[in-house]
Amino acid sequence: MPELPEVETTCRGIEPFVSGKKIASFEIRNPGLRWPVPVAALQAFAGETVRKVDRRGKYIRITCDPGMILVHLGMSGSLRVLTVPEAPKKHDHVDMIMEDGAIIRFNDPRRFGCWLYQPSGAGEHELLSALGPEPLGEDFTADYLFARSRGRTQSIKTFIMDSHVVVGVGNIYAAEALFMAGIHPKRAAGKVSRERYGLLVAAIRKVLVAAIRQGGTTLRDYVNTDGKPGYFRQQLFVYGRQGEACRACSTPVKSIQLGQRSTFYCPACQK
Protein backbone atom coordinates (compact mmCIF):
# COMPACT_ATOMS: atom_id res chain seq x y z
CA MET A 1 0.00 0.00 0.00
CA PRO A 2 1.65 3.10 1.10
CA GLU A 3 4.63 4.40 -0.75
CA LEU A 4 6.28 7.65 0.08
CA PRO A 5 3.56 9.91 -1.34
CA GLU A 6 0.98 8.10 0.79
CA VAL A 7 3.16 8.42 3.87
CA GLU A 8 3.77 12.10 3.17
CA THR A 9 0.05 12.66 2.67
CA THR A 10 -0.66 10.83 5.93
CA CYS A 11 1.94 12.87 7.77
CA ARG A 12 0.45 16.13 6.55
CA GLY A 13 -3.02 14.86 7.37
CA ILE A 14 -2.35 14.11 11.03
CA GLU A 15 0.00 17.04 11.65
CA PRO A 16 -2.63 19.70 12.48
CA PHE A 17 -4.36 17.34 14.93
CA VAL A 18 -1.20 16.20 16.67
CA SER A 19 1.55 18.80 16.52
CA GLY A 20 1.57 21.07 19.56
CA LYS A 21 -1.19 18.99 21.19
CA LYS A 22 -1.09 16.77 24.23
CA ILE A 23 -1.40 13.01 24.07
CA ALA A 24 -4.04 11.68 26.47
CA SER A 25 -3.62 7.94 26.08
CA PHE A 26 -3.23 4.99 23.78
CA GLU A 27 -5.70 2.24 23.13
CA ILE A 28 -3.88 -0.79 21.83
CA ARG A 29 -6.28 -3.50 20.77
CA ASN A 30 -3.73 -5.70 19.08
CA PRO A 31 -0.03 -5.31 19.91
CA GLY A 32 0.89 -8.08 17.46
CA LEU A 33 2.23 -5.99 14.60
CA ARG A 34 5.49 -6.59 12.75
CA TRP A 35 7.20 -6.14 16.08
CA PRO A 36 5.34 -6.20 19.38
CA VAL A 37 3.94 -2.75 20.16
CA PRO A 38 5.79 -1.39 23.24
CA VAL A 39 2.58 -0.82 25.17
CA ALA A 40 4.05 0.46 28.43
CA ALA A 41 6.48 2.80 26.68
CA LEU A 42 3.65 4.31 24.62
CA GLN A 43 1.37 4.68 27.65
CA ALA A 44 4.18 6.64 29.29
CA PHE A 45 3.59 9.37 26.65
CA ALA A 46 0.29 10.26 28.35
CA GLY A 47 0.34 13.98 29.10
CA GLU A 48 3.26 14.70 26.78
CA THR A 49 3.07 17.44 24.17
CA VAL A 50 3.92 16.50 20.58
CA ARG A 51 6.73 18.79 19.44
CA LYS A 52 6.99 17.68 15.84
CA VAL A 53 5.50 15.34 13.24
CA ASP A 54 7.57 14.44 10.22
CA ARG A 55 8.85 11.43 8.33
CA ARG A 56 12.14 9.79 7.42
CA GLY A 57 11.66 7.52 4.43
CA LYS A 58 8.36 5.80 5.12
CA TYR A 59 8.71 6.04 8.90
CA ILE A 60 6.44 8.66 10.51
CA ARG A 61 8.10 10.31 13.50
CA ILE A 62 6.06 11.77 16.34
CA THR A 63 8.49 13.62 18.57
CA CYS A 64 7.85 14.48 22.22
CA ASP A 65 10.28 15.51 24.97
CA PRO A 66 10.94 12.02 26.40
CA GLY A 67 11.34 10.40 23.01
CA MET A 68 10.00 9.64 19.59
CA ILE A 69 7.19 7.42 18.41
CA LEU A 70 7.89 5.75 15.07
CA VAL A 71 5.03 4.52 12.92
CA HIS A 72 5.39 2.50 9.73
CA LEU A 73 2.33 1.66 7.61
CA GLY A 74 3.81 -1.50 6.08
CA MET A 75 1.89 -2.81 3.06
CA SER A 76 -1.65 -2.25 4.19
CA GLY A 77 -1.62 0.26 7.05
CA SER A 78 -3.33 3.62 7.27
CA LEU A 79 -3.89 6.36 9.82
CA ARG A 80 -7.19 8.20 10.06
CA VAL A 81 -8.12 11.19 12.11
CA LEU A 82 -11.40 10.95 13.98
CA THR A 83 -12.79 14.12 15.49
CA VAL A 84 -15.97 12.31 16.47
CA PRO A 85 -15.56 8.93 18.19
CA GLU A 86 -16.43 5.90 16.10
CA ALA A 87 -16.69 2.24 17.02
CA PRO A 88 -13.46 0.47 16.10
CA LYS A 89 -13.61 -1.84 13.13
CA LYS A 90 -11.69 -4.95 12.29
CA HIS A 91 -7.91 -4.33 12.13
CA ASP A 92 -8.13 -1.01 13.98
CA HIS A 93 -5.16 -2.03 16.11
CA VAL A 94 -3.97 1.20 17.71
CA ASP A 95 -5.58 4.52 18.72
CA MET A 96 -3.54 7.52 19.79
CA ILE A 97 -6.01 9.65 21.71
CA MET A 98 -5.31 13.36 22.03
CA GLU A 99 -6.35 15.43 25.02
CA ASP A 100 -8.79 17.44 22.90
CA GLY A 101 -10.56 14.24 21.89
CA ALA A 102 -9.11 13.73 18.41
CA ILE A 103 -8.22 10.11 17.72
CA ILE A 104 -5.43 8.96 15.40
CA ARG A 105 -6.56 5.49 14.41
CA PHE A 106 -4.19 2.91 12.93
CA ASN A 107 -5.74 0.21 10.76
CA ASP A 108 -3.58 -2.50 9.21
CA PRO A 109 -5.09 -5.77 7.92
CA ARG A 110 -1.77 -7.45 7.14
CA ARG A 111 0.00 -6.17 10.24
CA PHE A 112 3.31 -5.51 8.47
CA GLY A 113 3.29 -2.04 9.97
CA CYS A 114 4.73 -1.09 13.33
CA TRP A 115 4.59 1.31 16.26
CA LEU A 116 7.95 1.72 17.93
CA TYR A 117 9.54 4.08 20.33
CA GLN A 118 12.99 5.57 20.77
CA PRO A 119 13.92 7.45 23.94
CA SER A 120 15.55 10.88 23.66
CA GLY A 121 19.30 10.77 23.94
CA ALA A 122 19.55 7.22 22.64
CA GLY A 123 20.70 8.44 19.24
CA GLU A 124 18.97 7.68 16.00
CA HIS A 125 16.83 4.54 15.89
CA GLU A 126 18.79 1.75 14.22
CA LEU A 127 16.08 1.28 11.60
CA LEU A 128 16.61 4.88 10.51
CA SER A 129 20.37 5.23 10.77
CA ALA A 130 21.16 3.01 7.78
CA LEU A 131 18.63 4.61 5.44
CA GLY A 132 19.70 6.23 2.18
CA PRO A 133 18.99 9.85 1.26
CA GLU A 134 15.54 11.34 0.78
CA PRO A 135 14.59 11.29 -2.93
CA LEU A 136 13.33 14.87 -2.71
CA GLY A 137 16.42 16.06 -0.85
CA GLU A 138 19.56 17.61 -2.29
CA ASP A 139 21.76 14.59 -1.44
CA PHE A 140 19.94 12.50 -4.00
CA THR A 141 21.86 13.16 -7.20
CA ALA A 142 23.00 11.45 -10.38
CA ASP A 143 26.58 11.44 -9.07
CA TYR A 144 25.47 9.72 -5.88
CA LEU A 145 23.55 6.97 -7.67
CA PHE A 146 26.28 6.53 -10.24
CA ALA A 147 29.00 6.15 -7.60
CA ARG A 148 26.84 3.94 -5.40
CA SER A 149 25.97 1.58 -8.24
CA ARG A 150 29.40 0.86 -9.67
CA GLY A 151 30.10 -2.86 -9.66
CA ARG A 152 26.52 -3.71 -8.79
CA THR A 153 25.04 -6.47 -10.91
CA GLN A 154 21.52 -6.36 -9.51
CA SER A 155 18.76 -4.84 -11.62
CA ILE A 156 18.27 -1.11 -11.61
CA LYS A 157 14.76 -1.61 -10.30
CA THR A 158 15.73 -3.58 -7.20
CA PHE A 159 18.62 -1.15 -6.71
CA ILE A 160 16.40 1.94 -6.51
CA MET A 161 13.89 0.10 -4.33
CA ASP A 162 16.59 -0.62 -1.73
CA SER A 163 15.94 1.81 1.15
CA HIS A 164 19.66 1.82 1.94
CA VAL A 165 20.28 3.32 -1.49
CA VAL A 166 17.39 5.80 -1.50
CA VAL A 167 14.26 5.78 0.65
CA GLY A 168 10.69 5.96 -0.48
CA VAL A 169 10.79 4.38 -3.94
CA GLY A 170 8.31 1.52 -3.84
CA ASN A 171 7.04 -0.84 -6.46
CA ILE A 172 4.60 1.50 -8.20
CA TYR A 173 6.78 4.56 -8.46
CA ALA A 174 9.92 2.55 -9.31
CA ALA A 175 8.11 1.24 -12.38
CA GLU A 176 6.77 4.67 -13.29
CA ALA A 177 10.11 6.43 -12.84
CA LEU A 178 11.98 3.86 -14.93
CA PHE A 179 9.42 4.30 -17.67
CA MET A 180 9.75 8.05 -17.51
CA ALA A 181 13.55 7.77 -17.72
CA GLY A 182 13.40 5.21 -20.55
CA ILE A 183 15.42 2.62 -18.63
CA HIS A 184 14.66 -1.11 -18.79
CA PRO A 185 13.97 -2.38 -15.25
CA LYS A 186 16.25 -5.41 -15.69
CA ARG A 187 19.31 -3.40 -16.69
CA ALA A 188 22.22 -3.95 -14.29
CA ALA A 189 22.52 -0.96 -11.94
CA GLY A 190 26.30 -0.91 -12.42
CA LYS A 191 25.93 -0.49 -16.18
CA VAL A 192 23.70 2.57 -16.19
CA SER A 193 25.53 5.72 -17.27
CA ARG A 194 25.84 8.89 -15.23
CA GLU A 195 23.69 10.70 -17.78
CA ARG A 196 20.90 8.17 -17.50
CA TYR A 197 21.07 8.36 -13.70
CA GLY A 198 20.45 12.06 -14.17
CA LEU A 199 17.25 11.27 -16.05
CA LEU A 200 16.28 8.75 -13.40
CA VAL A 201 16.77 11.13 -10.49
CA ALA A 202 14.61 13.72 -12.24
CA ALA A 203 11.97 11.08 -13.02
CA ILE A 204 11.81 9.78 -9.44
CA ARG A 205 11.38 13.31 -8.14
CA LYS A 206 8.76 14.17 -10.72
CA VAL A 207 6.64 11.07 -10.14
CA LEU A 208 6.78 11.41 -6.35
CA VAL A 209 5.91 15.10 -6.37
CA ALA A 210 3.02 14.53 -8.76
CA ALA A 211 1.70 11.65 -6.64
CA ILE A 212 1.95 13.69 -3.43
CA ARG A 213 -0.03 16.44 -5.12
CA GLN A 214 -2.76 13.92 -5.97
CA GLY A 215 -2.90 12.51 -2.46
CA GLY A 216 -1.14 9.26 -3.39
CA THR A 217 -2.20 6.24 -5.42
CA THR A 218 -5.13 4.13 -4.34
CA LEU A 219 -5.08 0.59 -5.70
CA ARG A 220 -7.46 -1.18 -3.36
CA ASP A 221 -8.40 0.14 -0.01
CA TYR A 222 -5.84 2.80 0.78
CA VAL A 223 -7.38 5.86 2.39
CA ASN A 224 -5.89 9.12 3.55
CA THR A 225 -6.35 10.53 7.04
CA ASP A 226 -9.76 11.88 6.04
CA GLY A 227 -10.84 8.43 4.82
CA LYS A 228 -10.67 9.40 1.14
CA PRO A 229 -8.63 7.64 -1.55
CA GLY A 230 -5.71 9.07 -3.55
CA TYR A 231 -6.18 9.99 -7.16
CA PHE A 232 -2.81 9.33 -8.80
CA ARG A 233 -3.92 6.03 -10.25
CA GLN A 234 -5.41 7.58 -13.39
CA GLN A 235 -1.97 8.89 -14.28
CA LEU A 236 0.00 5.64 -14.10
CA PHE A 237 1.86 4.90 -17.32
CA VAL A 238 2.86 1.27 -16.82
CA TYR A 239 2.03 -0.01 -13.33
CA GLY A 240 -0.78 -2.54 -13.47
CA ARG A 241 -1.25 -2.01 -17.23
CA GLN A 242 0.17 -5.24 -18.68
CA GLY A 243 -1.20 -5.92 -22.16
CA GLU A 244 -2.56 -2.39 -22.46
CA ALA A 245 -1.13 0.07 -24.97
CA CYS A 246 1.84 2.15 -23.85
CA ARG A 247 0.61 5.71 -23.48
CA ALA A 248 3.63 6.93 -25.45
CA CYS A 249 3.98 4.44 -28.34
CA SER A 250 1.02 2.00 -28.12
CA THR A 251 3.26 -1.07 -27.72
CA PRO A 252 1.63 -3.46 -25.21
CA VAL A 253 3.01 -2.99 -21.70
CA LYS A 254 4.89 -6.05 -20.42
CA SER A 255 4.88 -7.61 -16.98
CA ILE A 256 7.76 -9.61 -15.51
CA GLN A 257 8.90 -10.74 -12.08
CA LEU A 258 11.94 -9.08 -10.56
CA GLY A 259 13.03 -9.86 -7.04
CA GLN A 260 9.65 -11.47 -6.33
CA ARG A 261 7.82 -8.30 -7.29
CA SER A 262 5.75 -7.63 -10.38
CA THR A 263 7.35 -5.17 -12.73
CA PHE A 264 5.76 -3.35 -15.61
CA TYR A 265 7.51 -1.70 -18.53
CA CYS A 266 7.22 -0.77 -22.18
CA PRO A 267 9.57 -2.96 -24.25
CA ALA A 268 9.83 -0.24 -26.91
CA CYS A 269 10.34 2.84 -24.74
CA GLN A 270 12.64 1.29 -22.14
CA LYS A 271 16.13 0.06 -23.03
Add this chain to the structure above:
DNA sequence: AGAGGTACCTGGCAGC
Protein backbone atom coordinates in the same frame (compact mmCIF):
# COMPACT_ATOMS: atom_id res chain seq x y z
C1' DA B 1 29.98 -7.09 0.28
C1' DG B 2 26.47 -8.23 -2.59
C1' DA B 3 22.63 -10.92 -4.35
C1' DG B 4 18.84 -13.66 -3.75
C1' DG B 5 15.30 -15.82 -1.23
C1' DT B 6 12.21 -16.08 3.01
C1' DA B 7 9.31 -14.46 6.36
C1' DC B 8 5.74 -11.81 8.52
C1' DC B 9 -0.22 -11.55 7.64
C1' DT B 10 -5.01 -10.92 5.78
C1' DG B 11 -8.16 -10.13 2.07
C1' DG B 12 -9.68 -9.95 -2.64
C1' DC B 13 -10.16 -12.07 -6.79
C1' DA B 14 -10.05 -15.55 -10.65
C1' DG B 15 -10.88 -20.09 -11.72
C1' DC B 16 -12.94 -24.32 -10.92
Add this chain to the structure above:
DNA sequence: TGCTGCCAGGTACCTC
Protein backbone atom coordinates in the same frame (compact mmCIF):
# COMPACT_ATOMS: atom_id res chain seq x y z
C1' DT C 1 -21.74 -20.79 -3.08
C1' DG C 2 -17.60 -22.39 -1.74
C1' DC C 3 -13.11 -23.98 -2.14
C1' DT C 4 -8.09 -23.24 -3.74
C1' DG C 5 -4.40 -20.80 -5.27
C1' DC C 6 -2.42 -16.62 -6.36
C1' DC C 7 -1.58 -11.85 -5.85
C1' DA C 8 -0.95 -7.40 -3.23
C1' DG C 9 1.50 -0.67 -2.09
C1' DG C 10 7.27 -3.14 2.53
C1' DT C 11 11.39 -4.45 4.39
C1' DA C 12 14.27 -6.91 7.90
C1' DC C 13 16.75 -10.88 8.08
C1' DC C 14 18.72 -15.11 6.56
C1' DT C 15 21.90 -17.81 3.61
C1' DC C 16 25.00 -18.45 -0.11
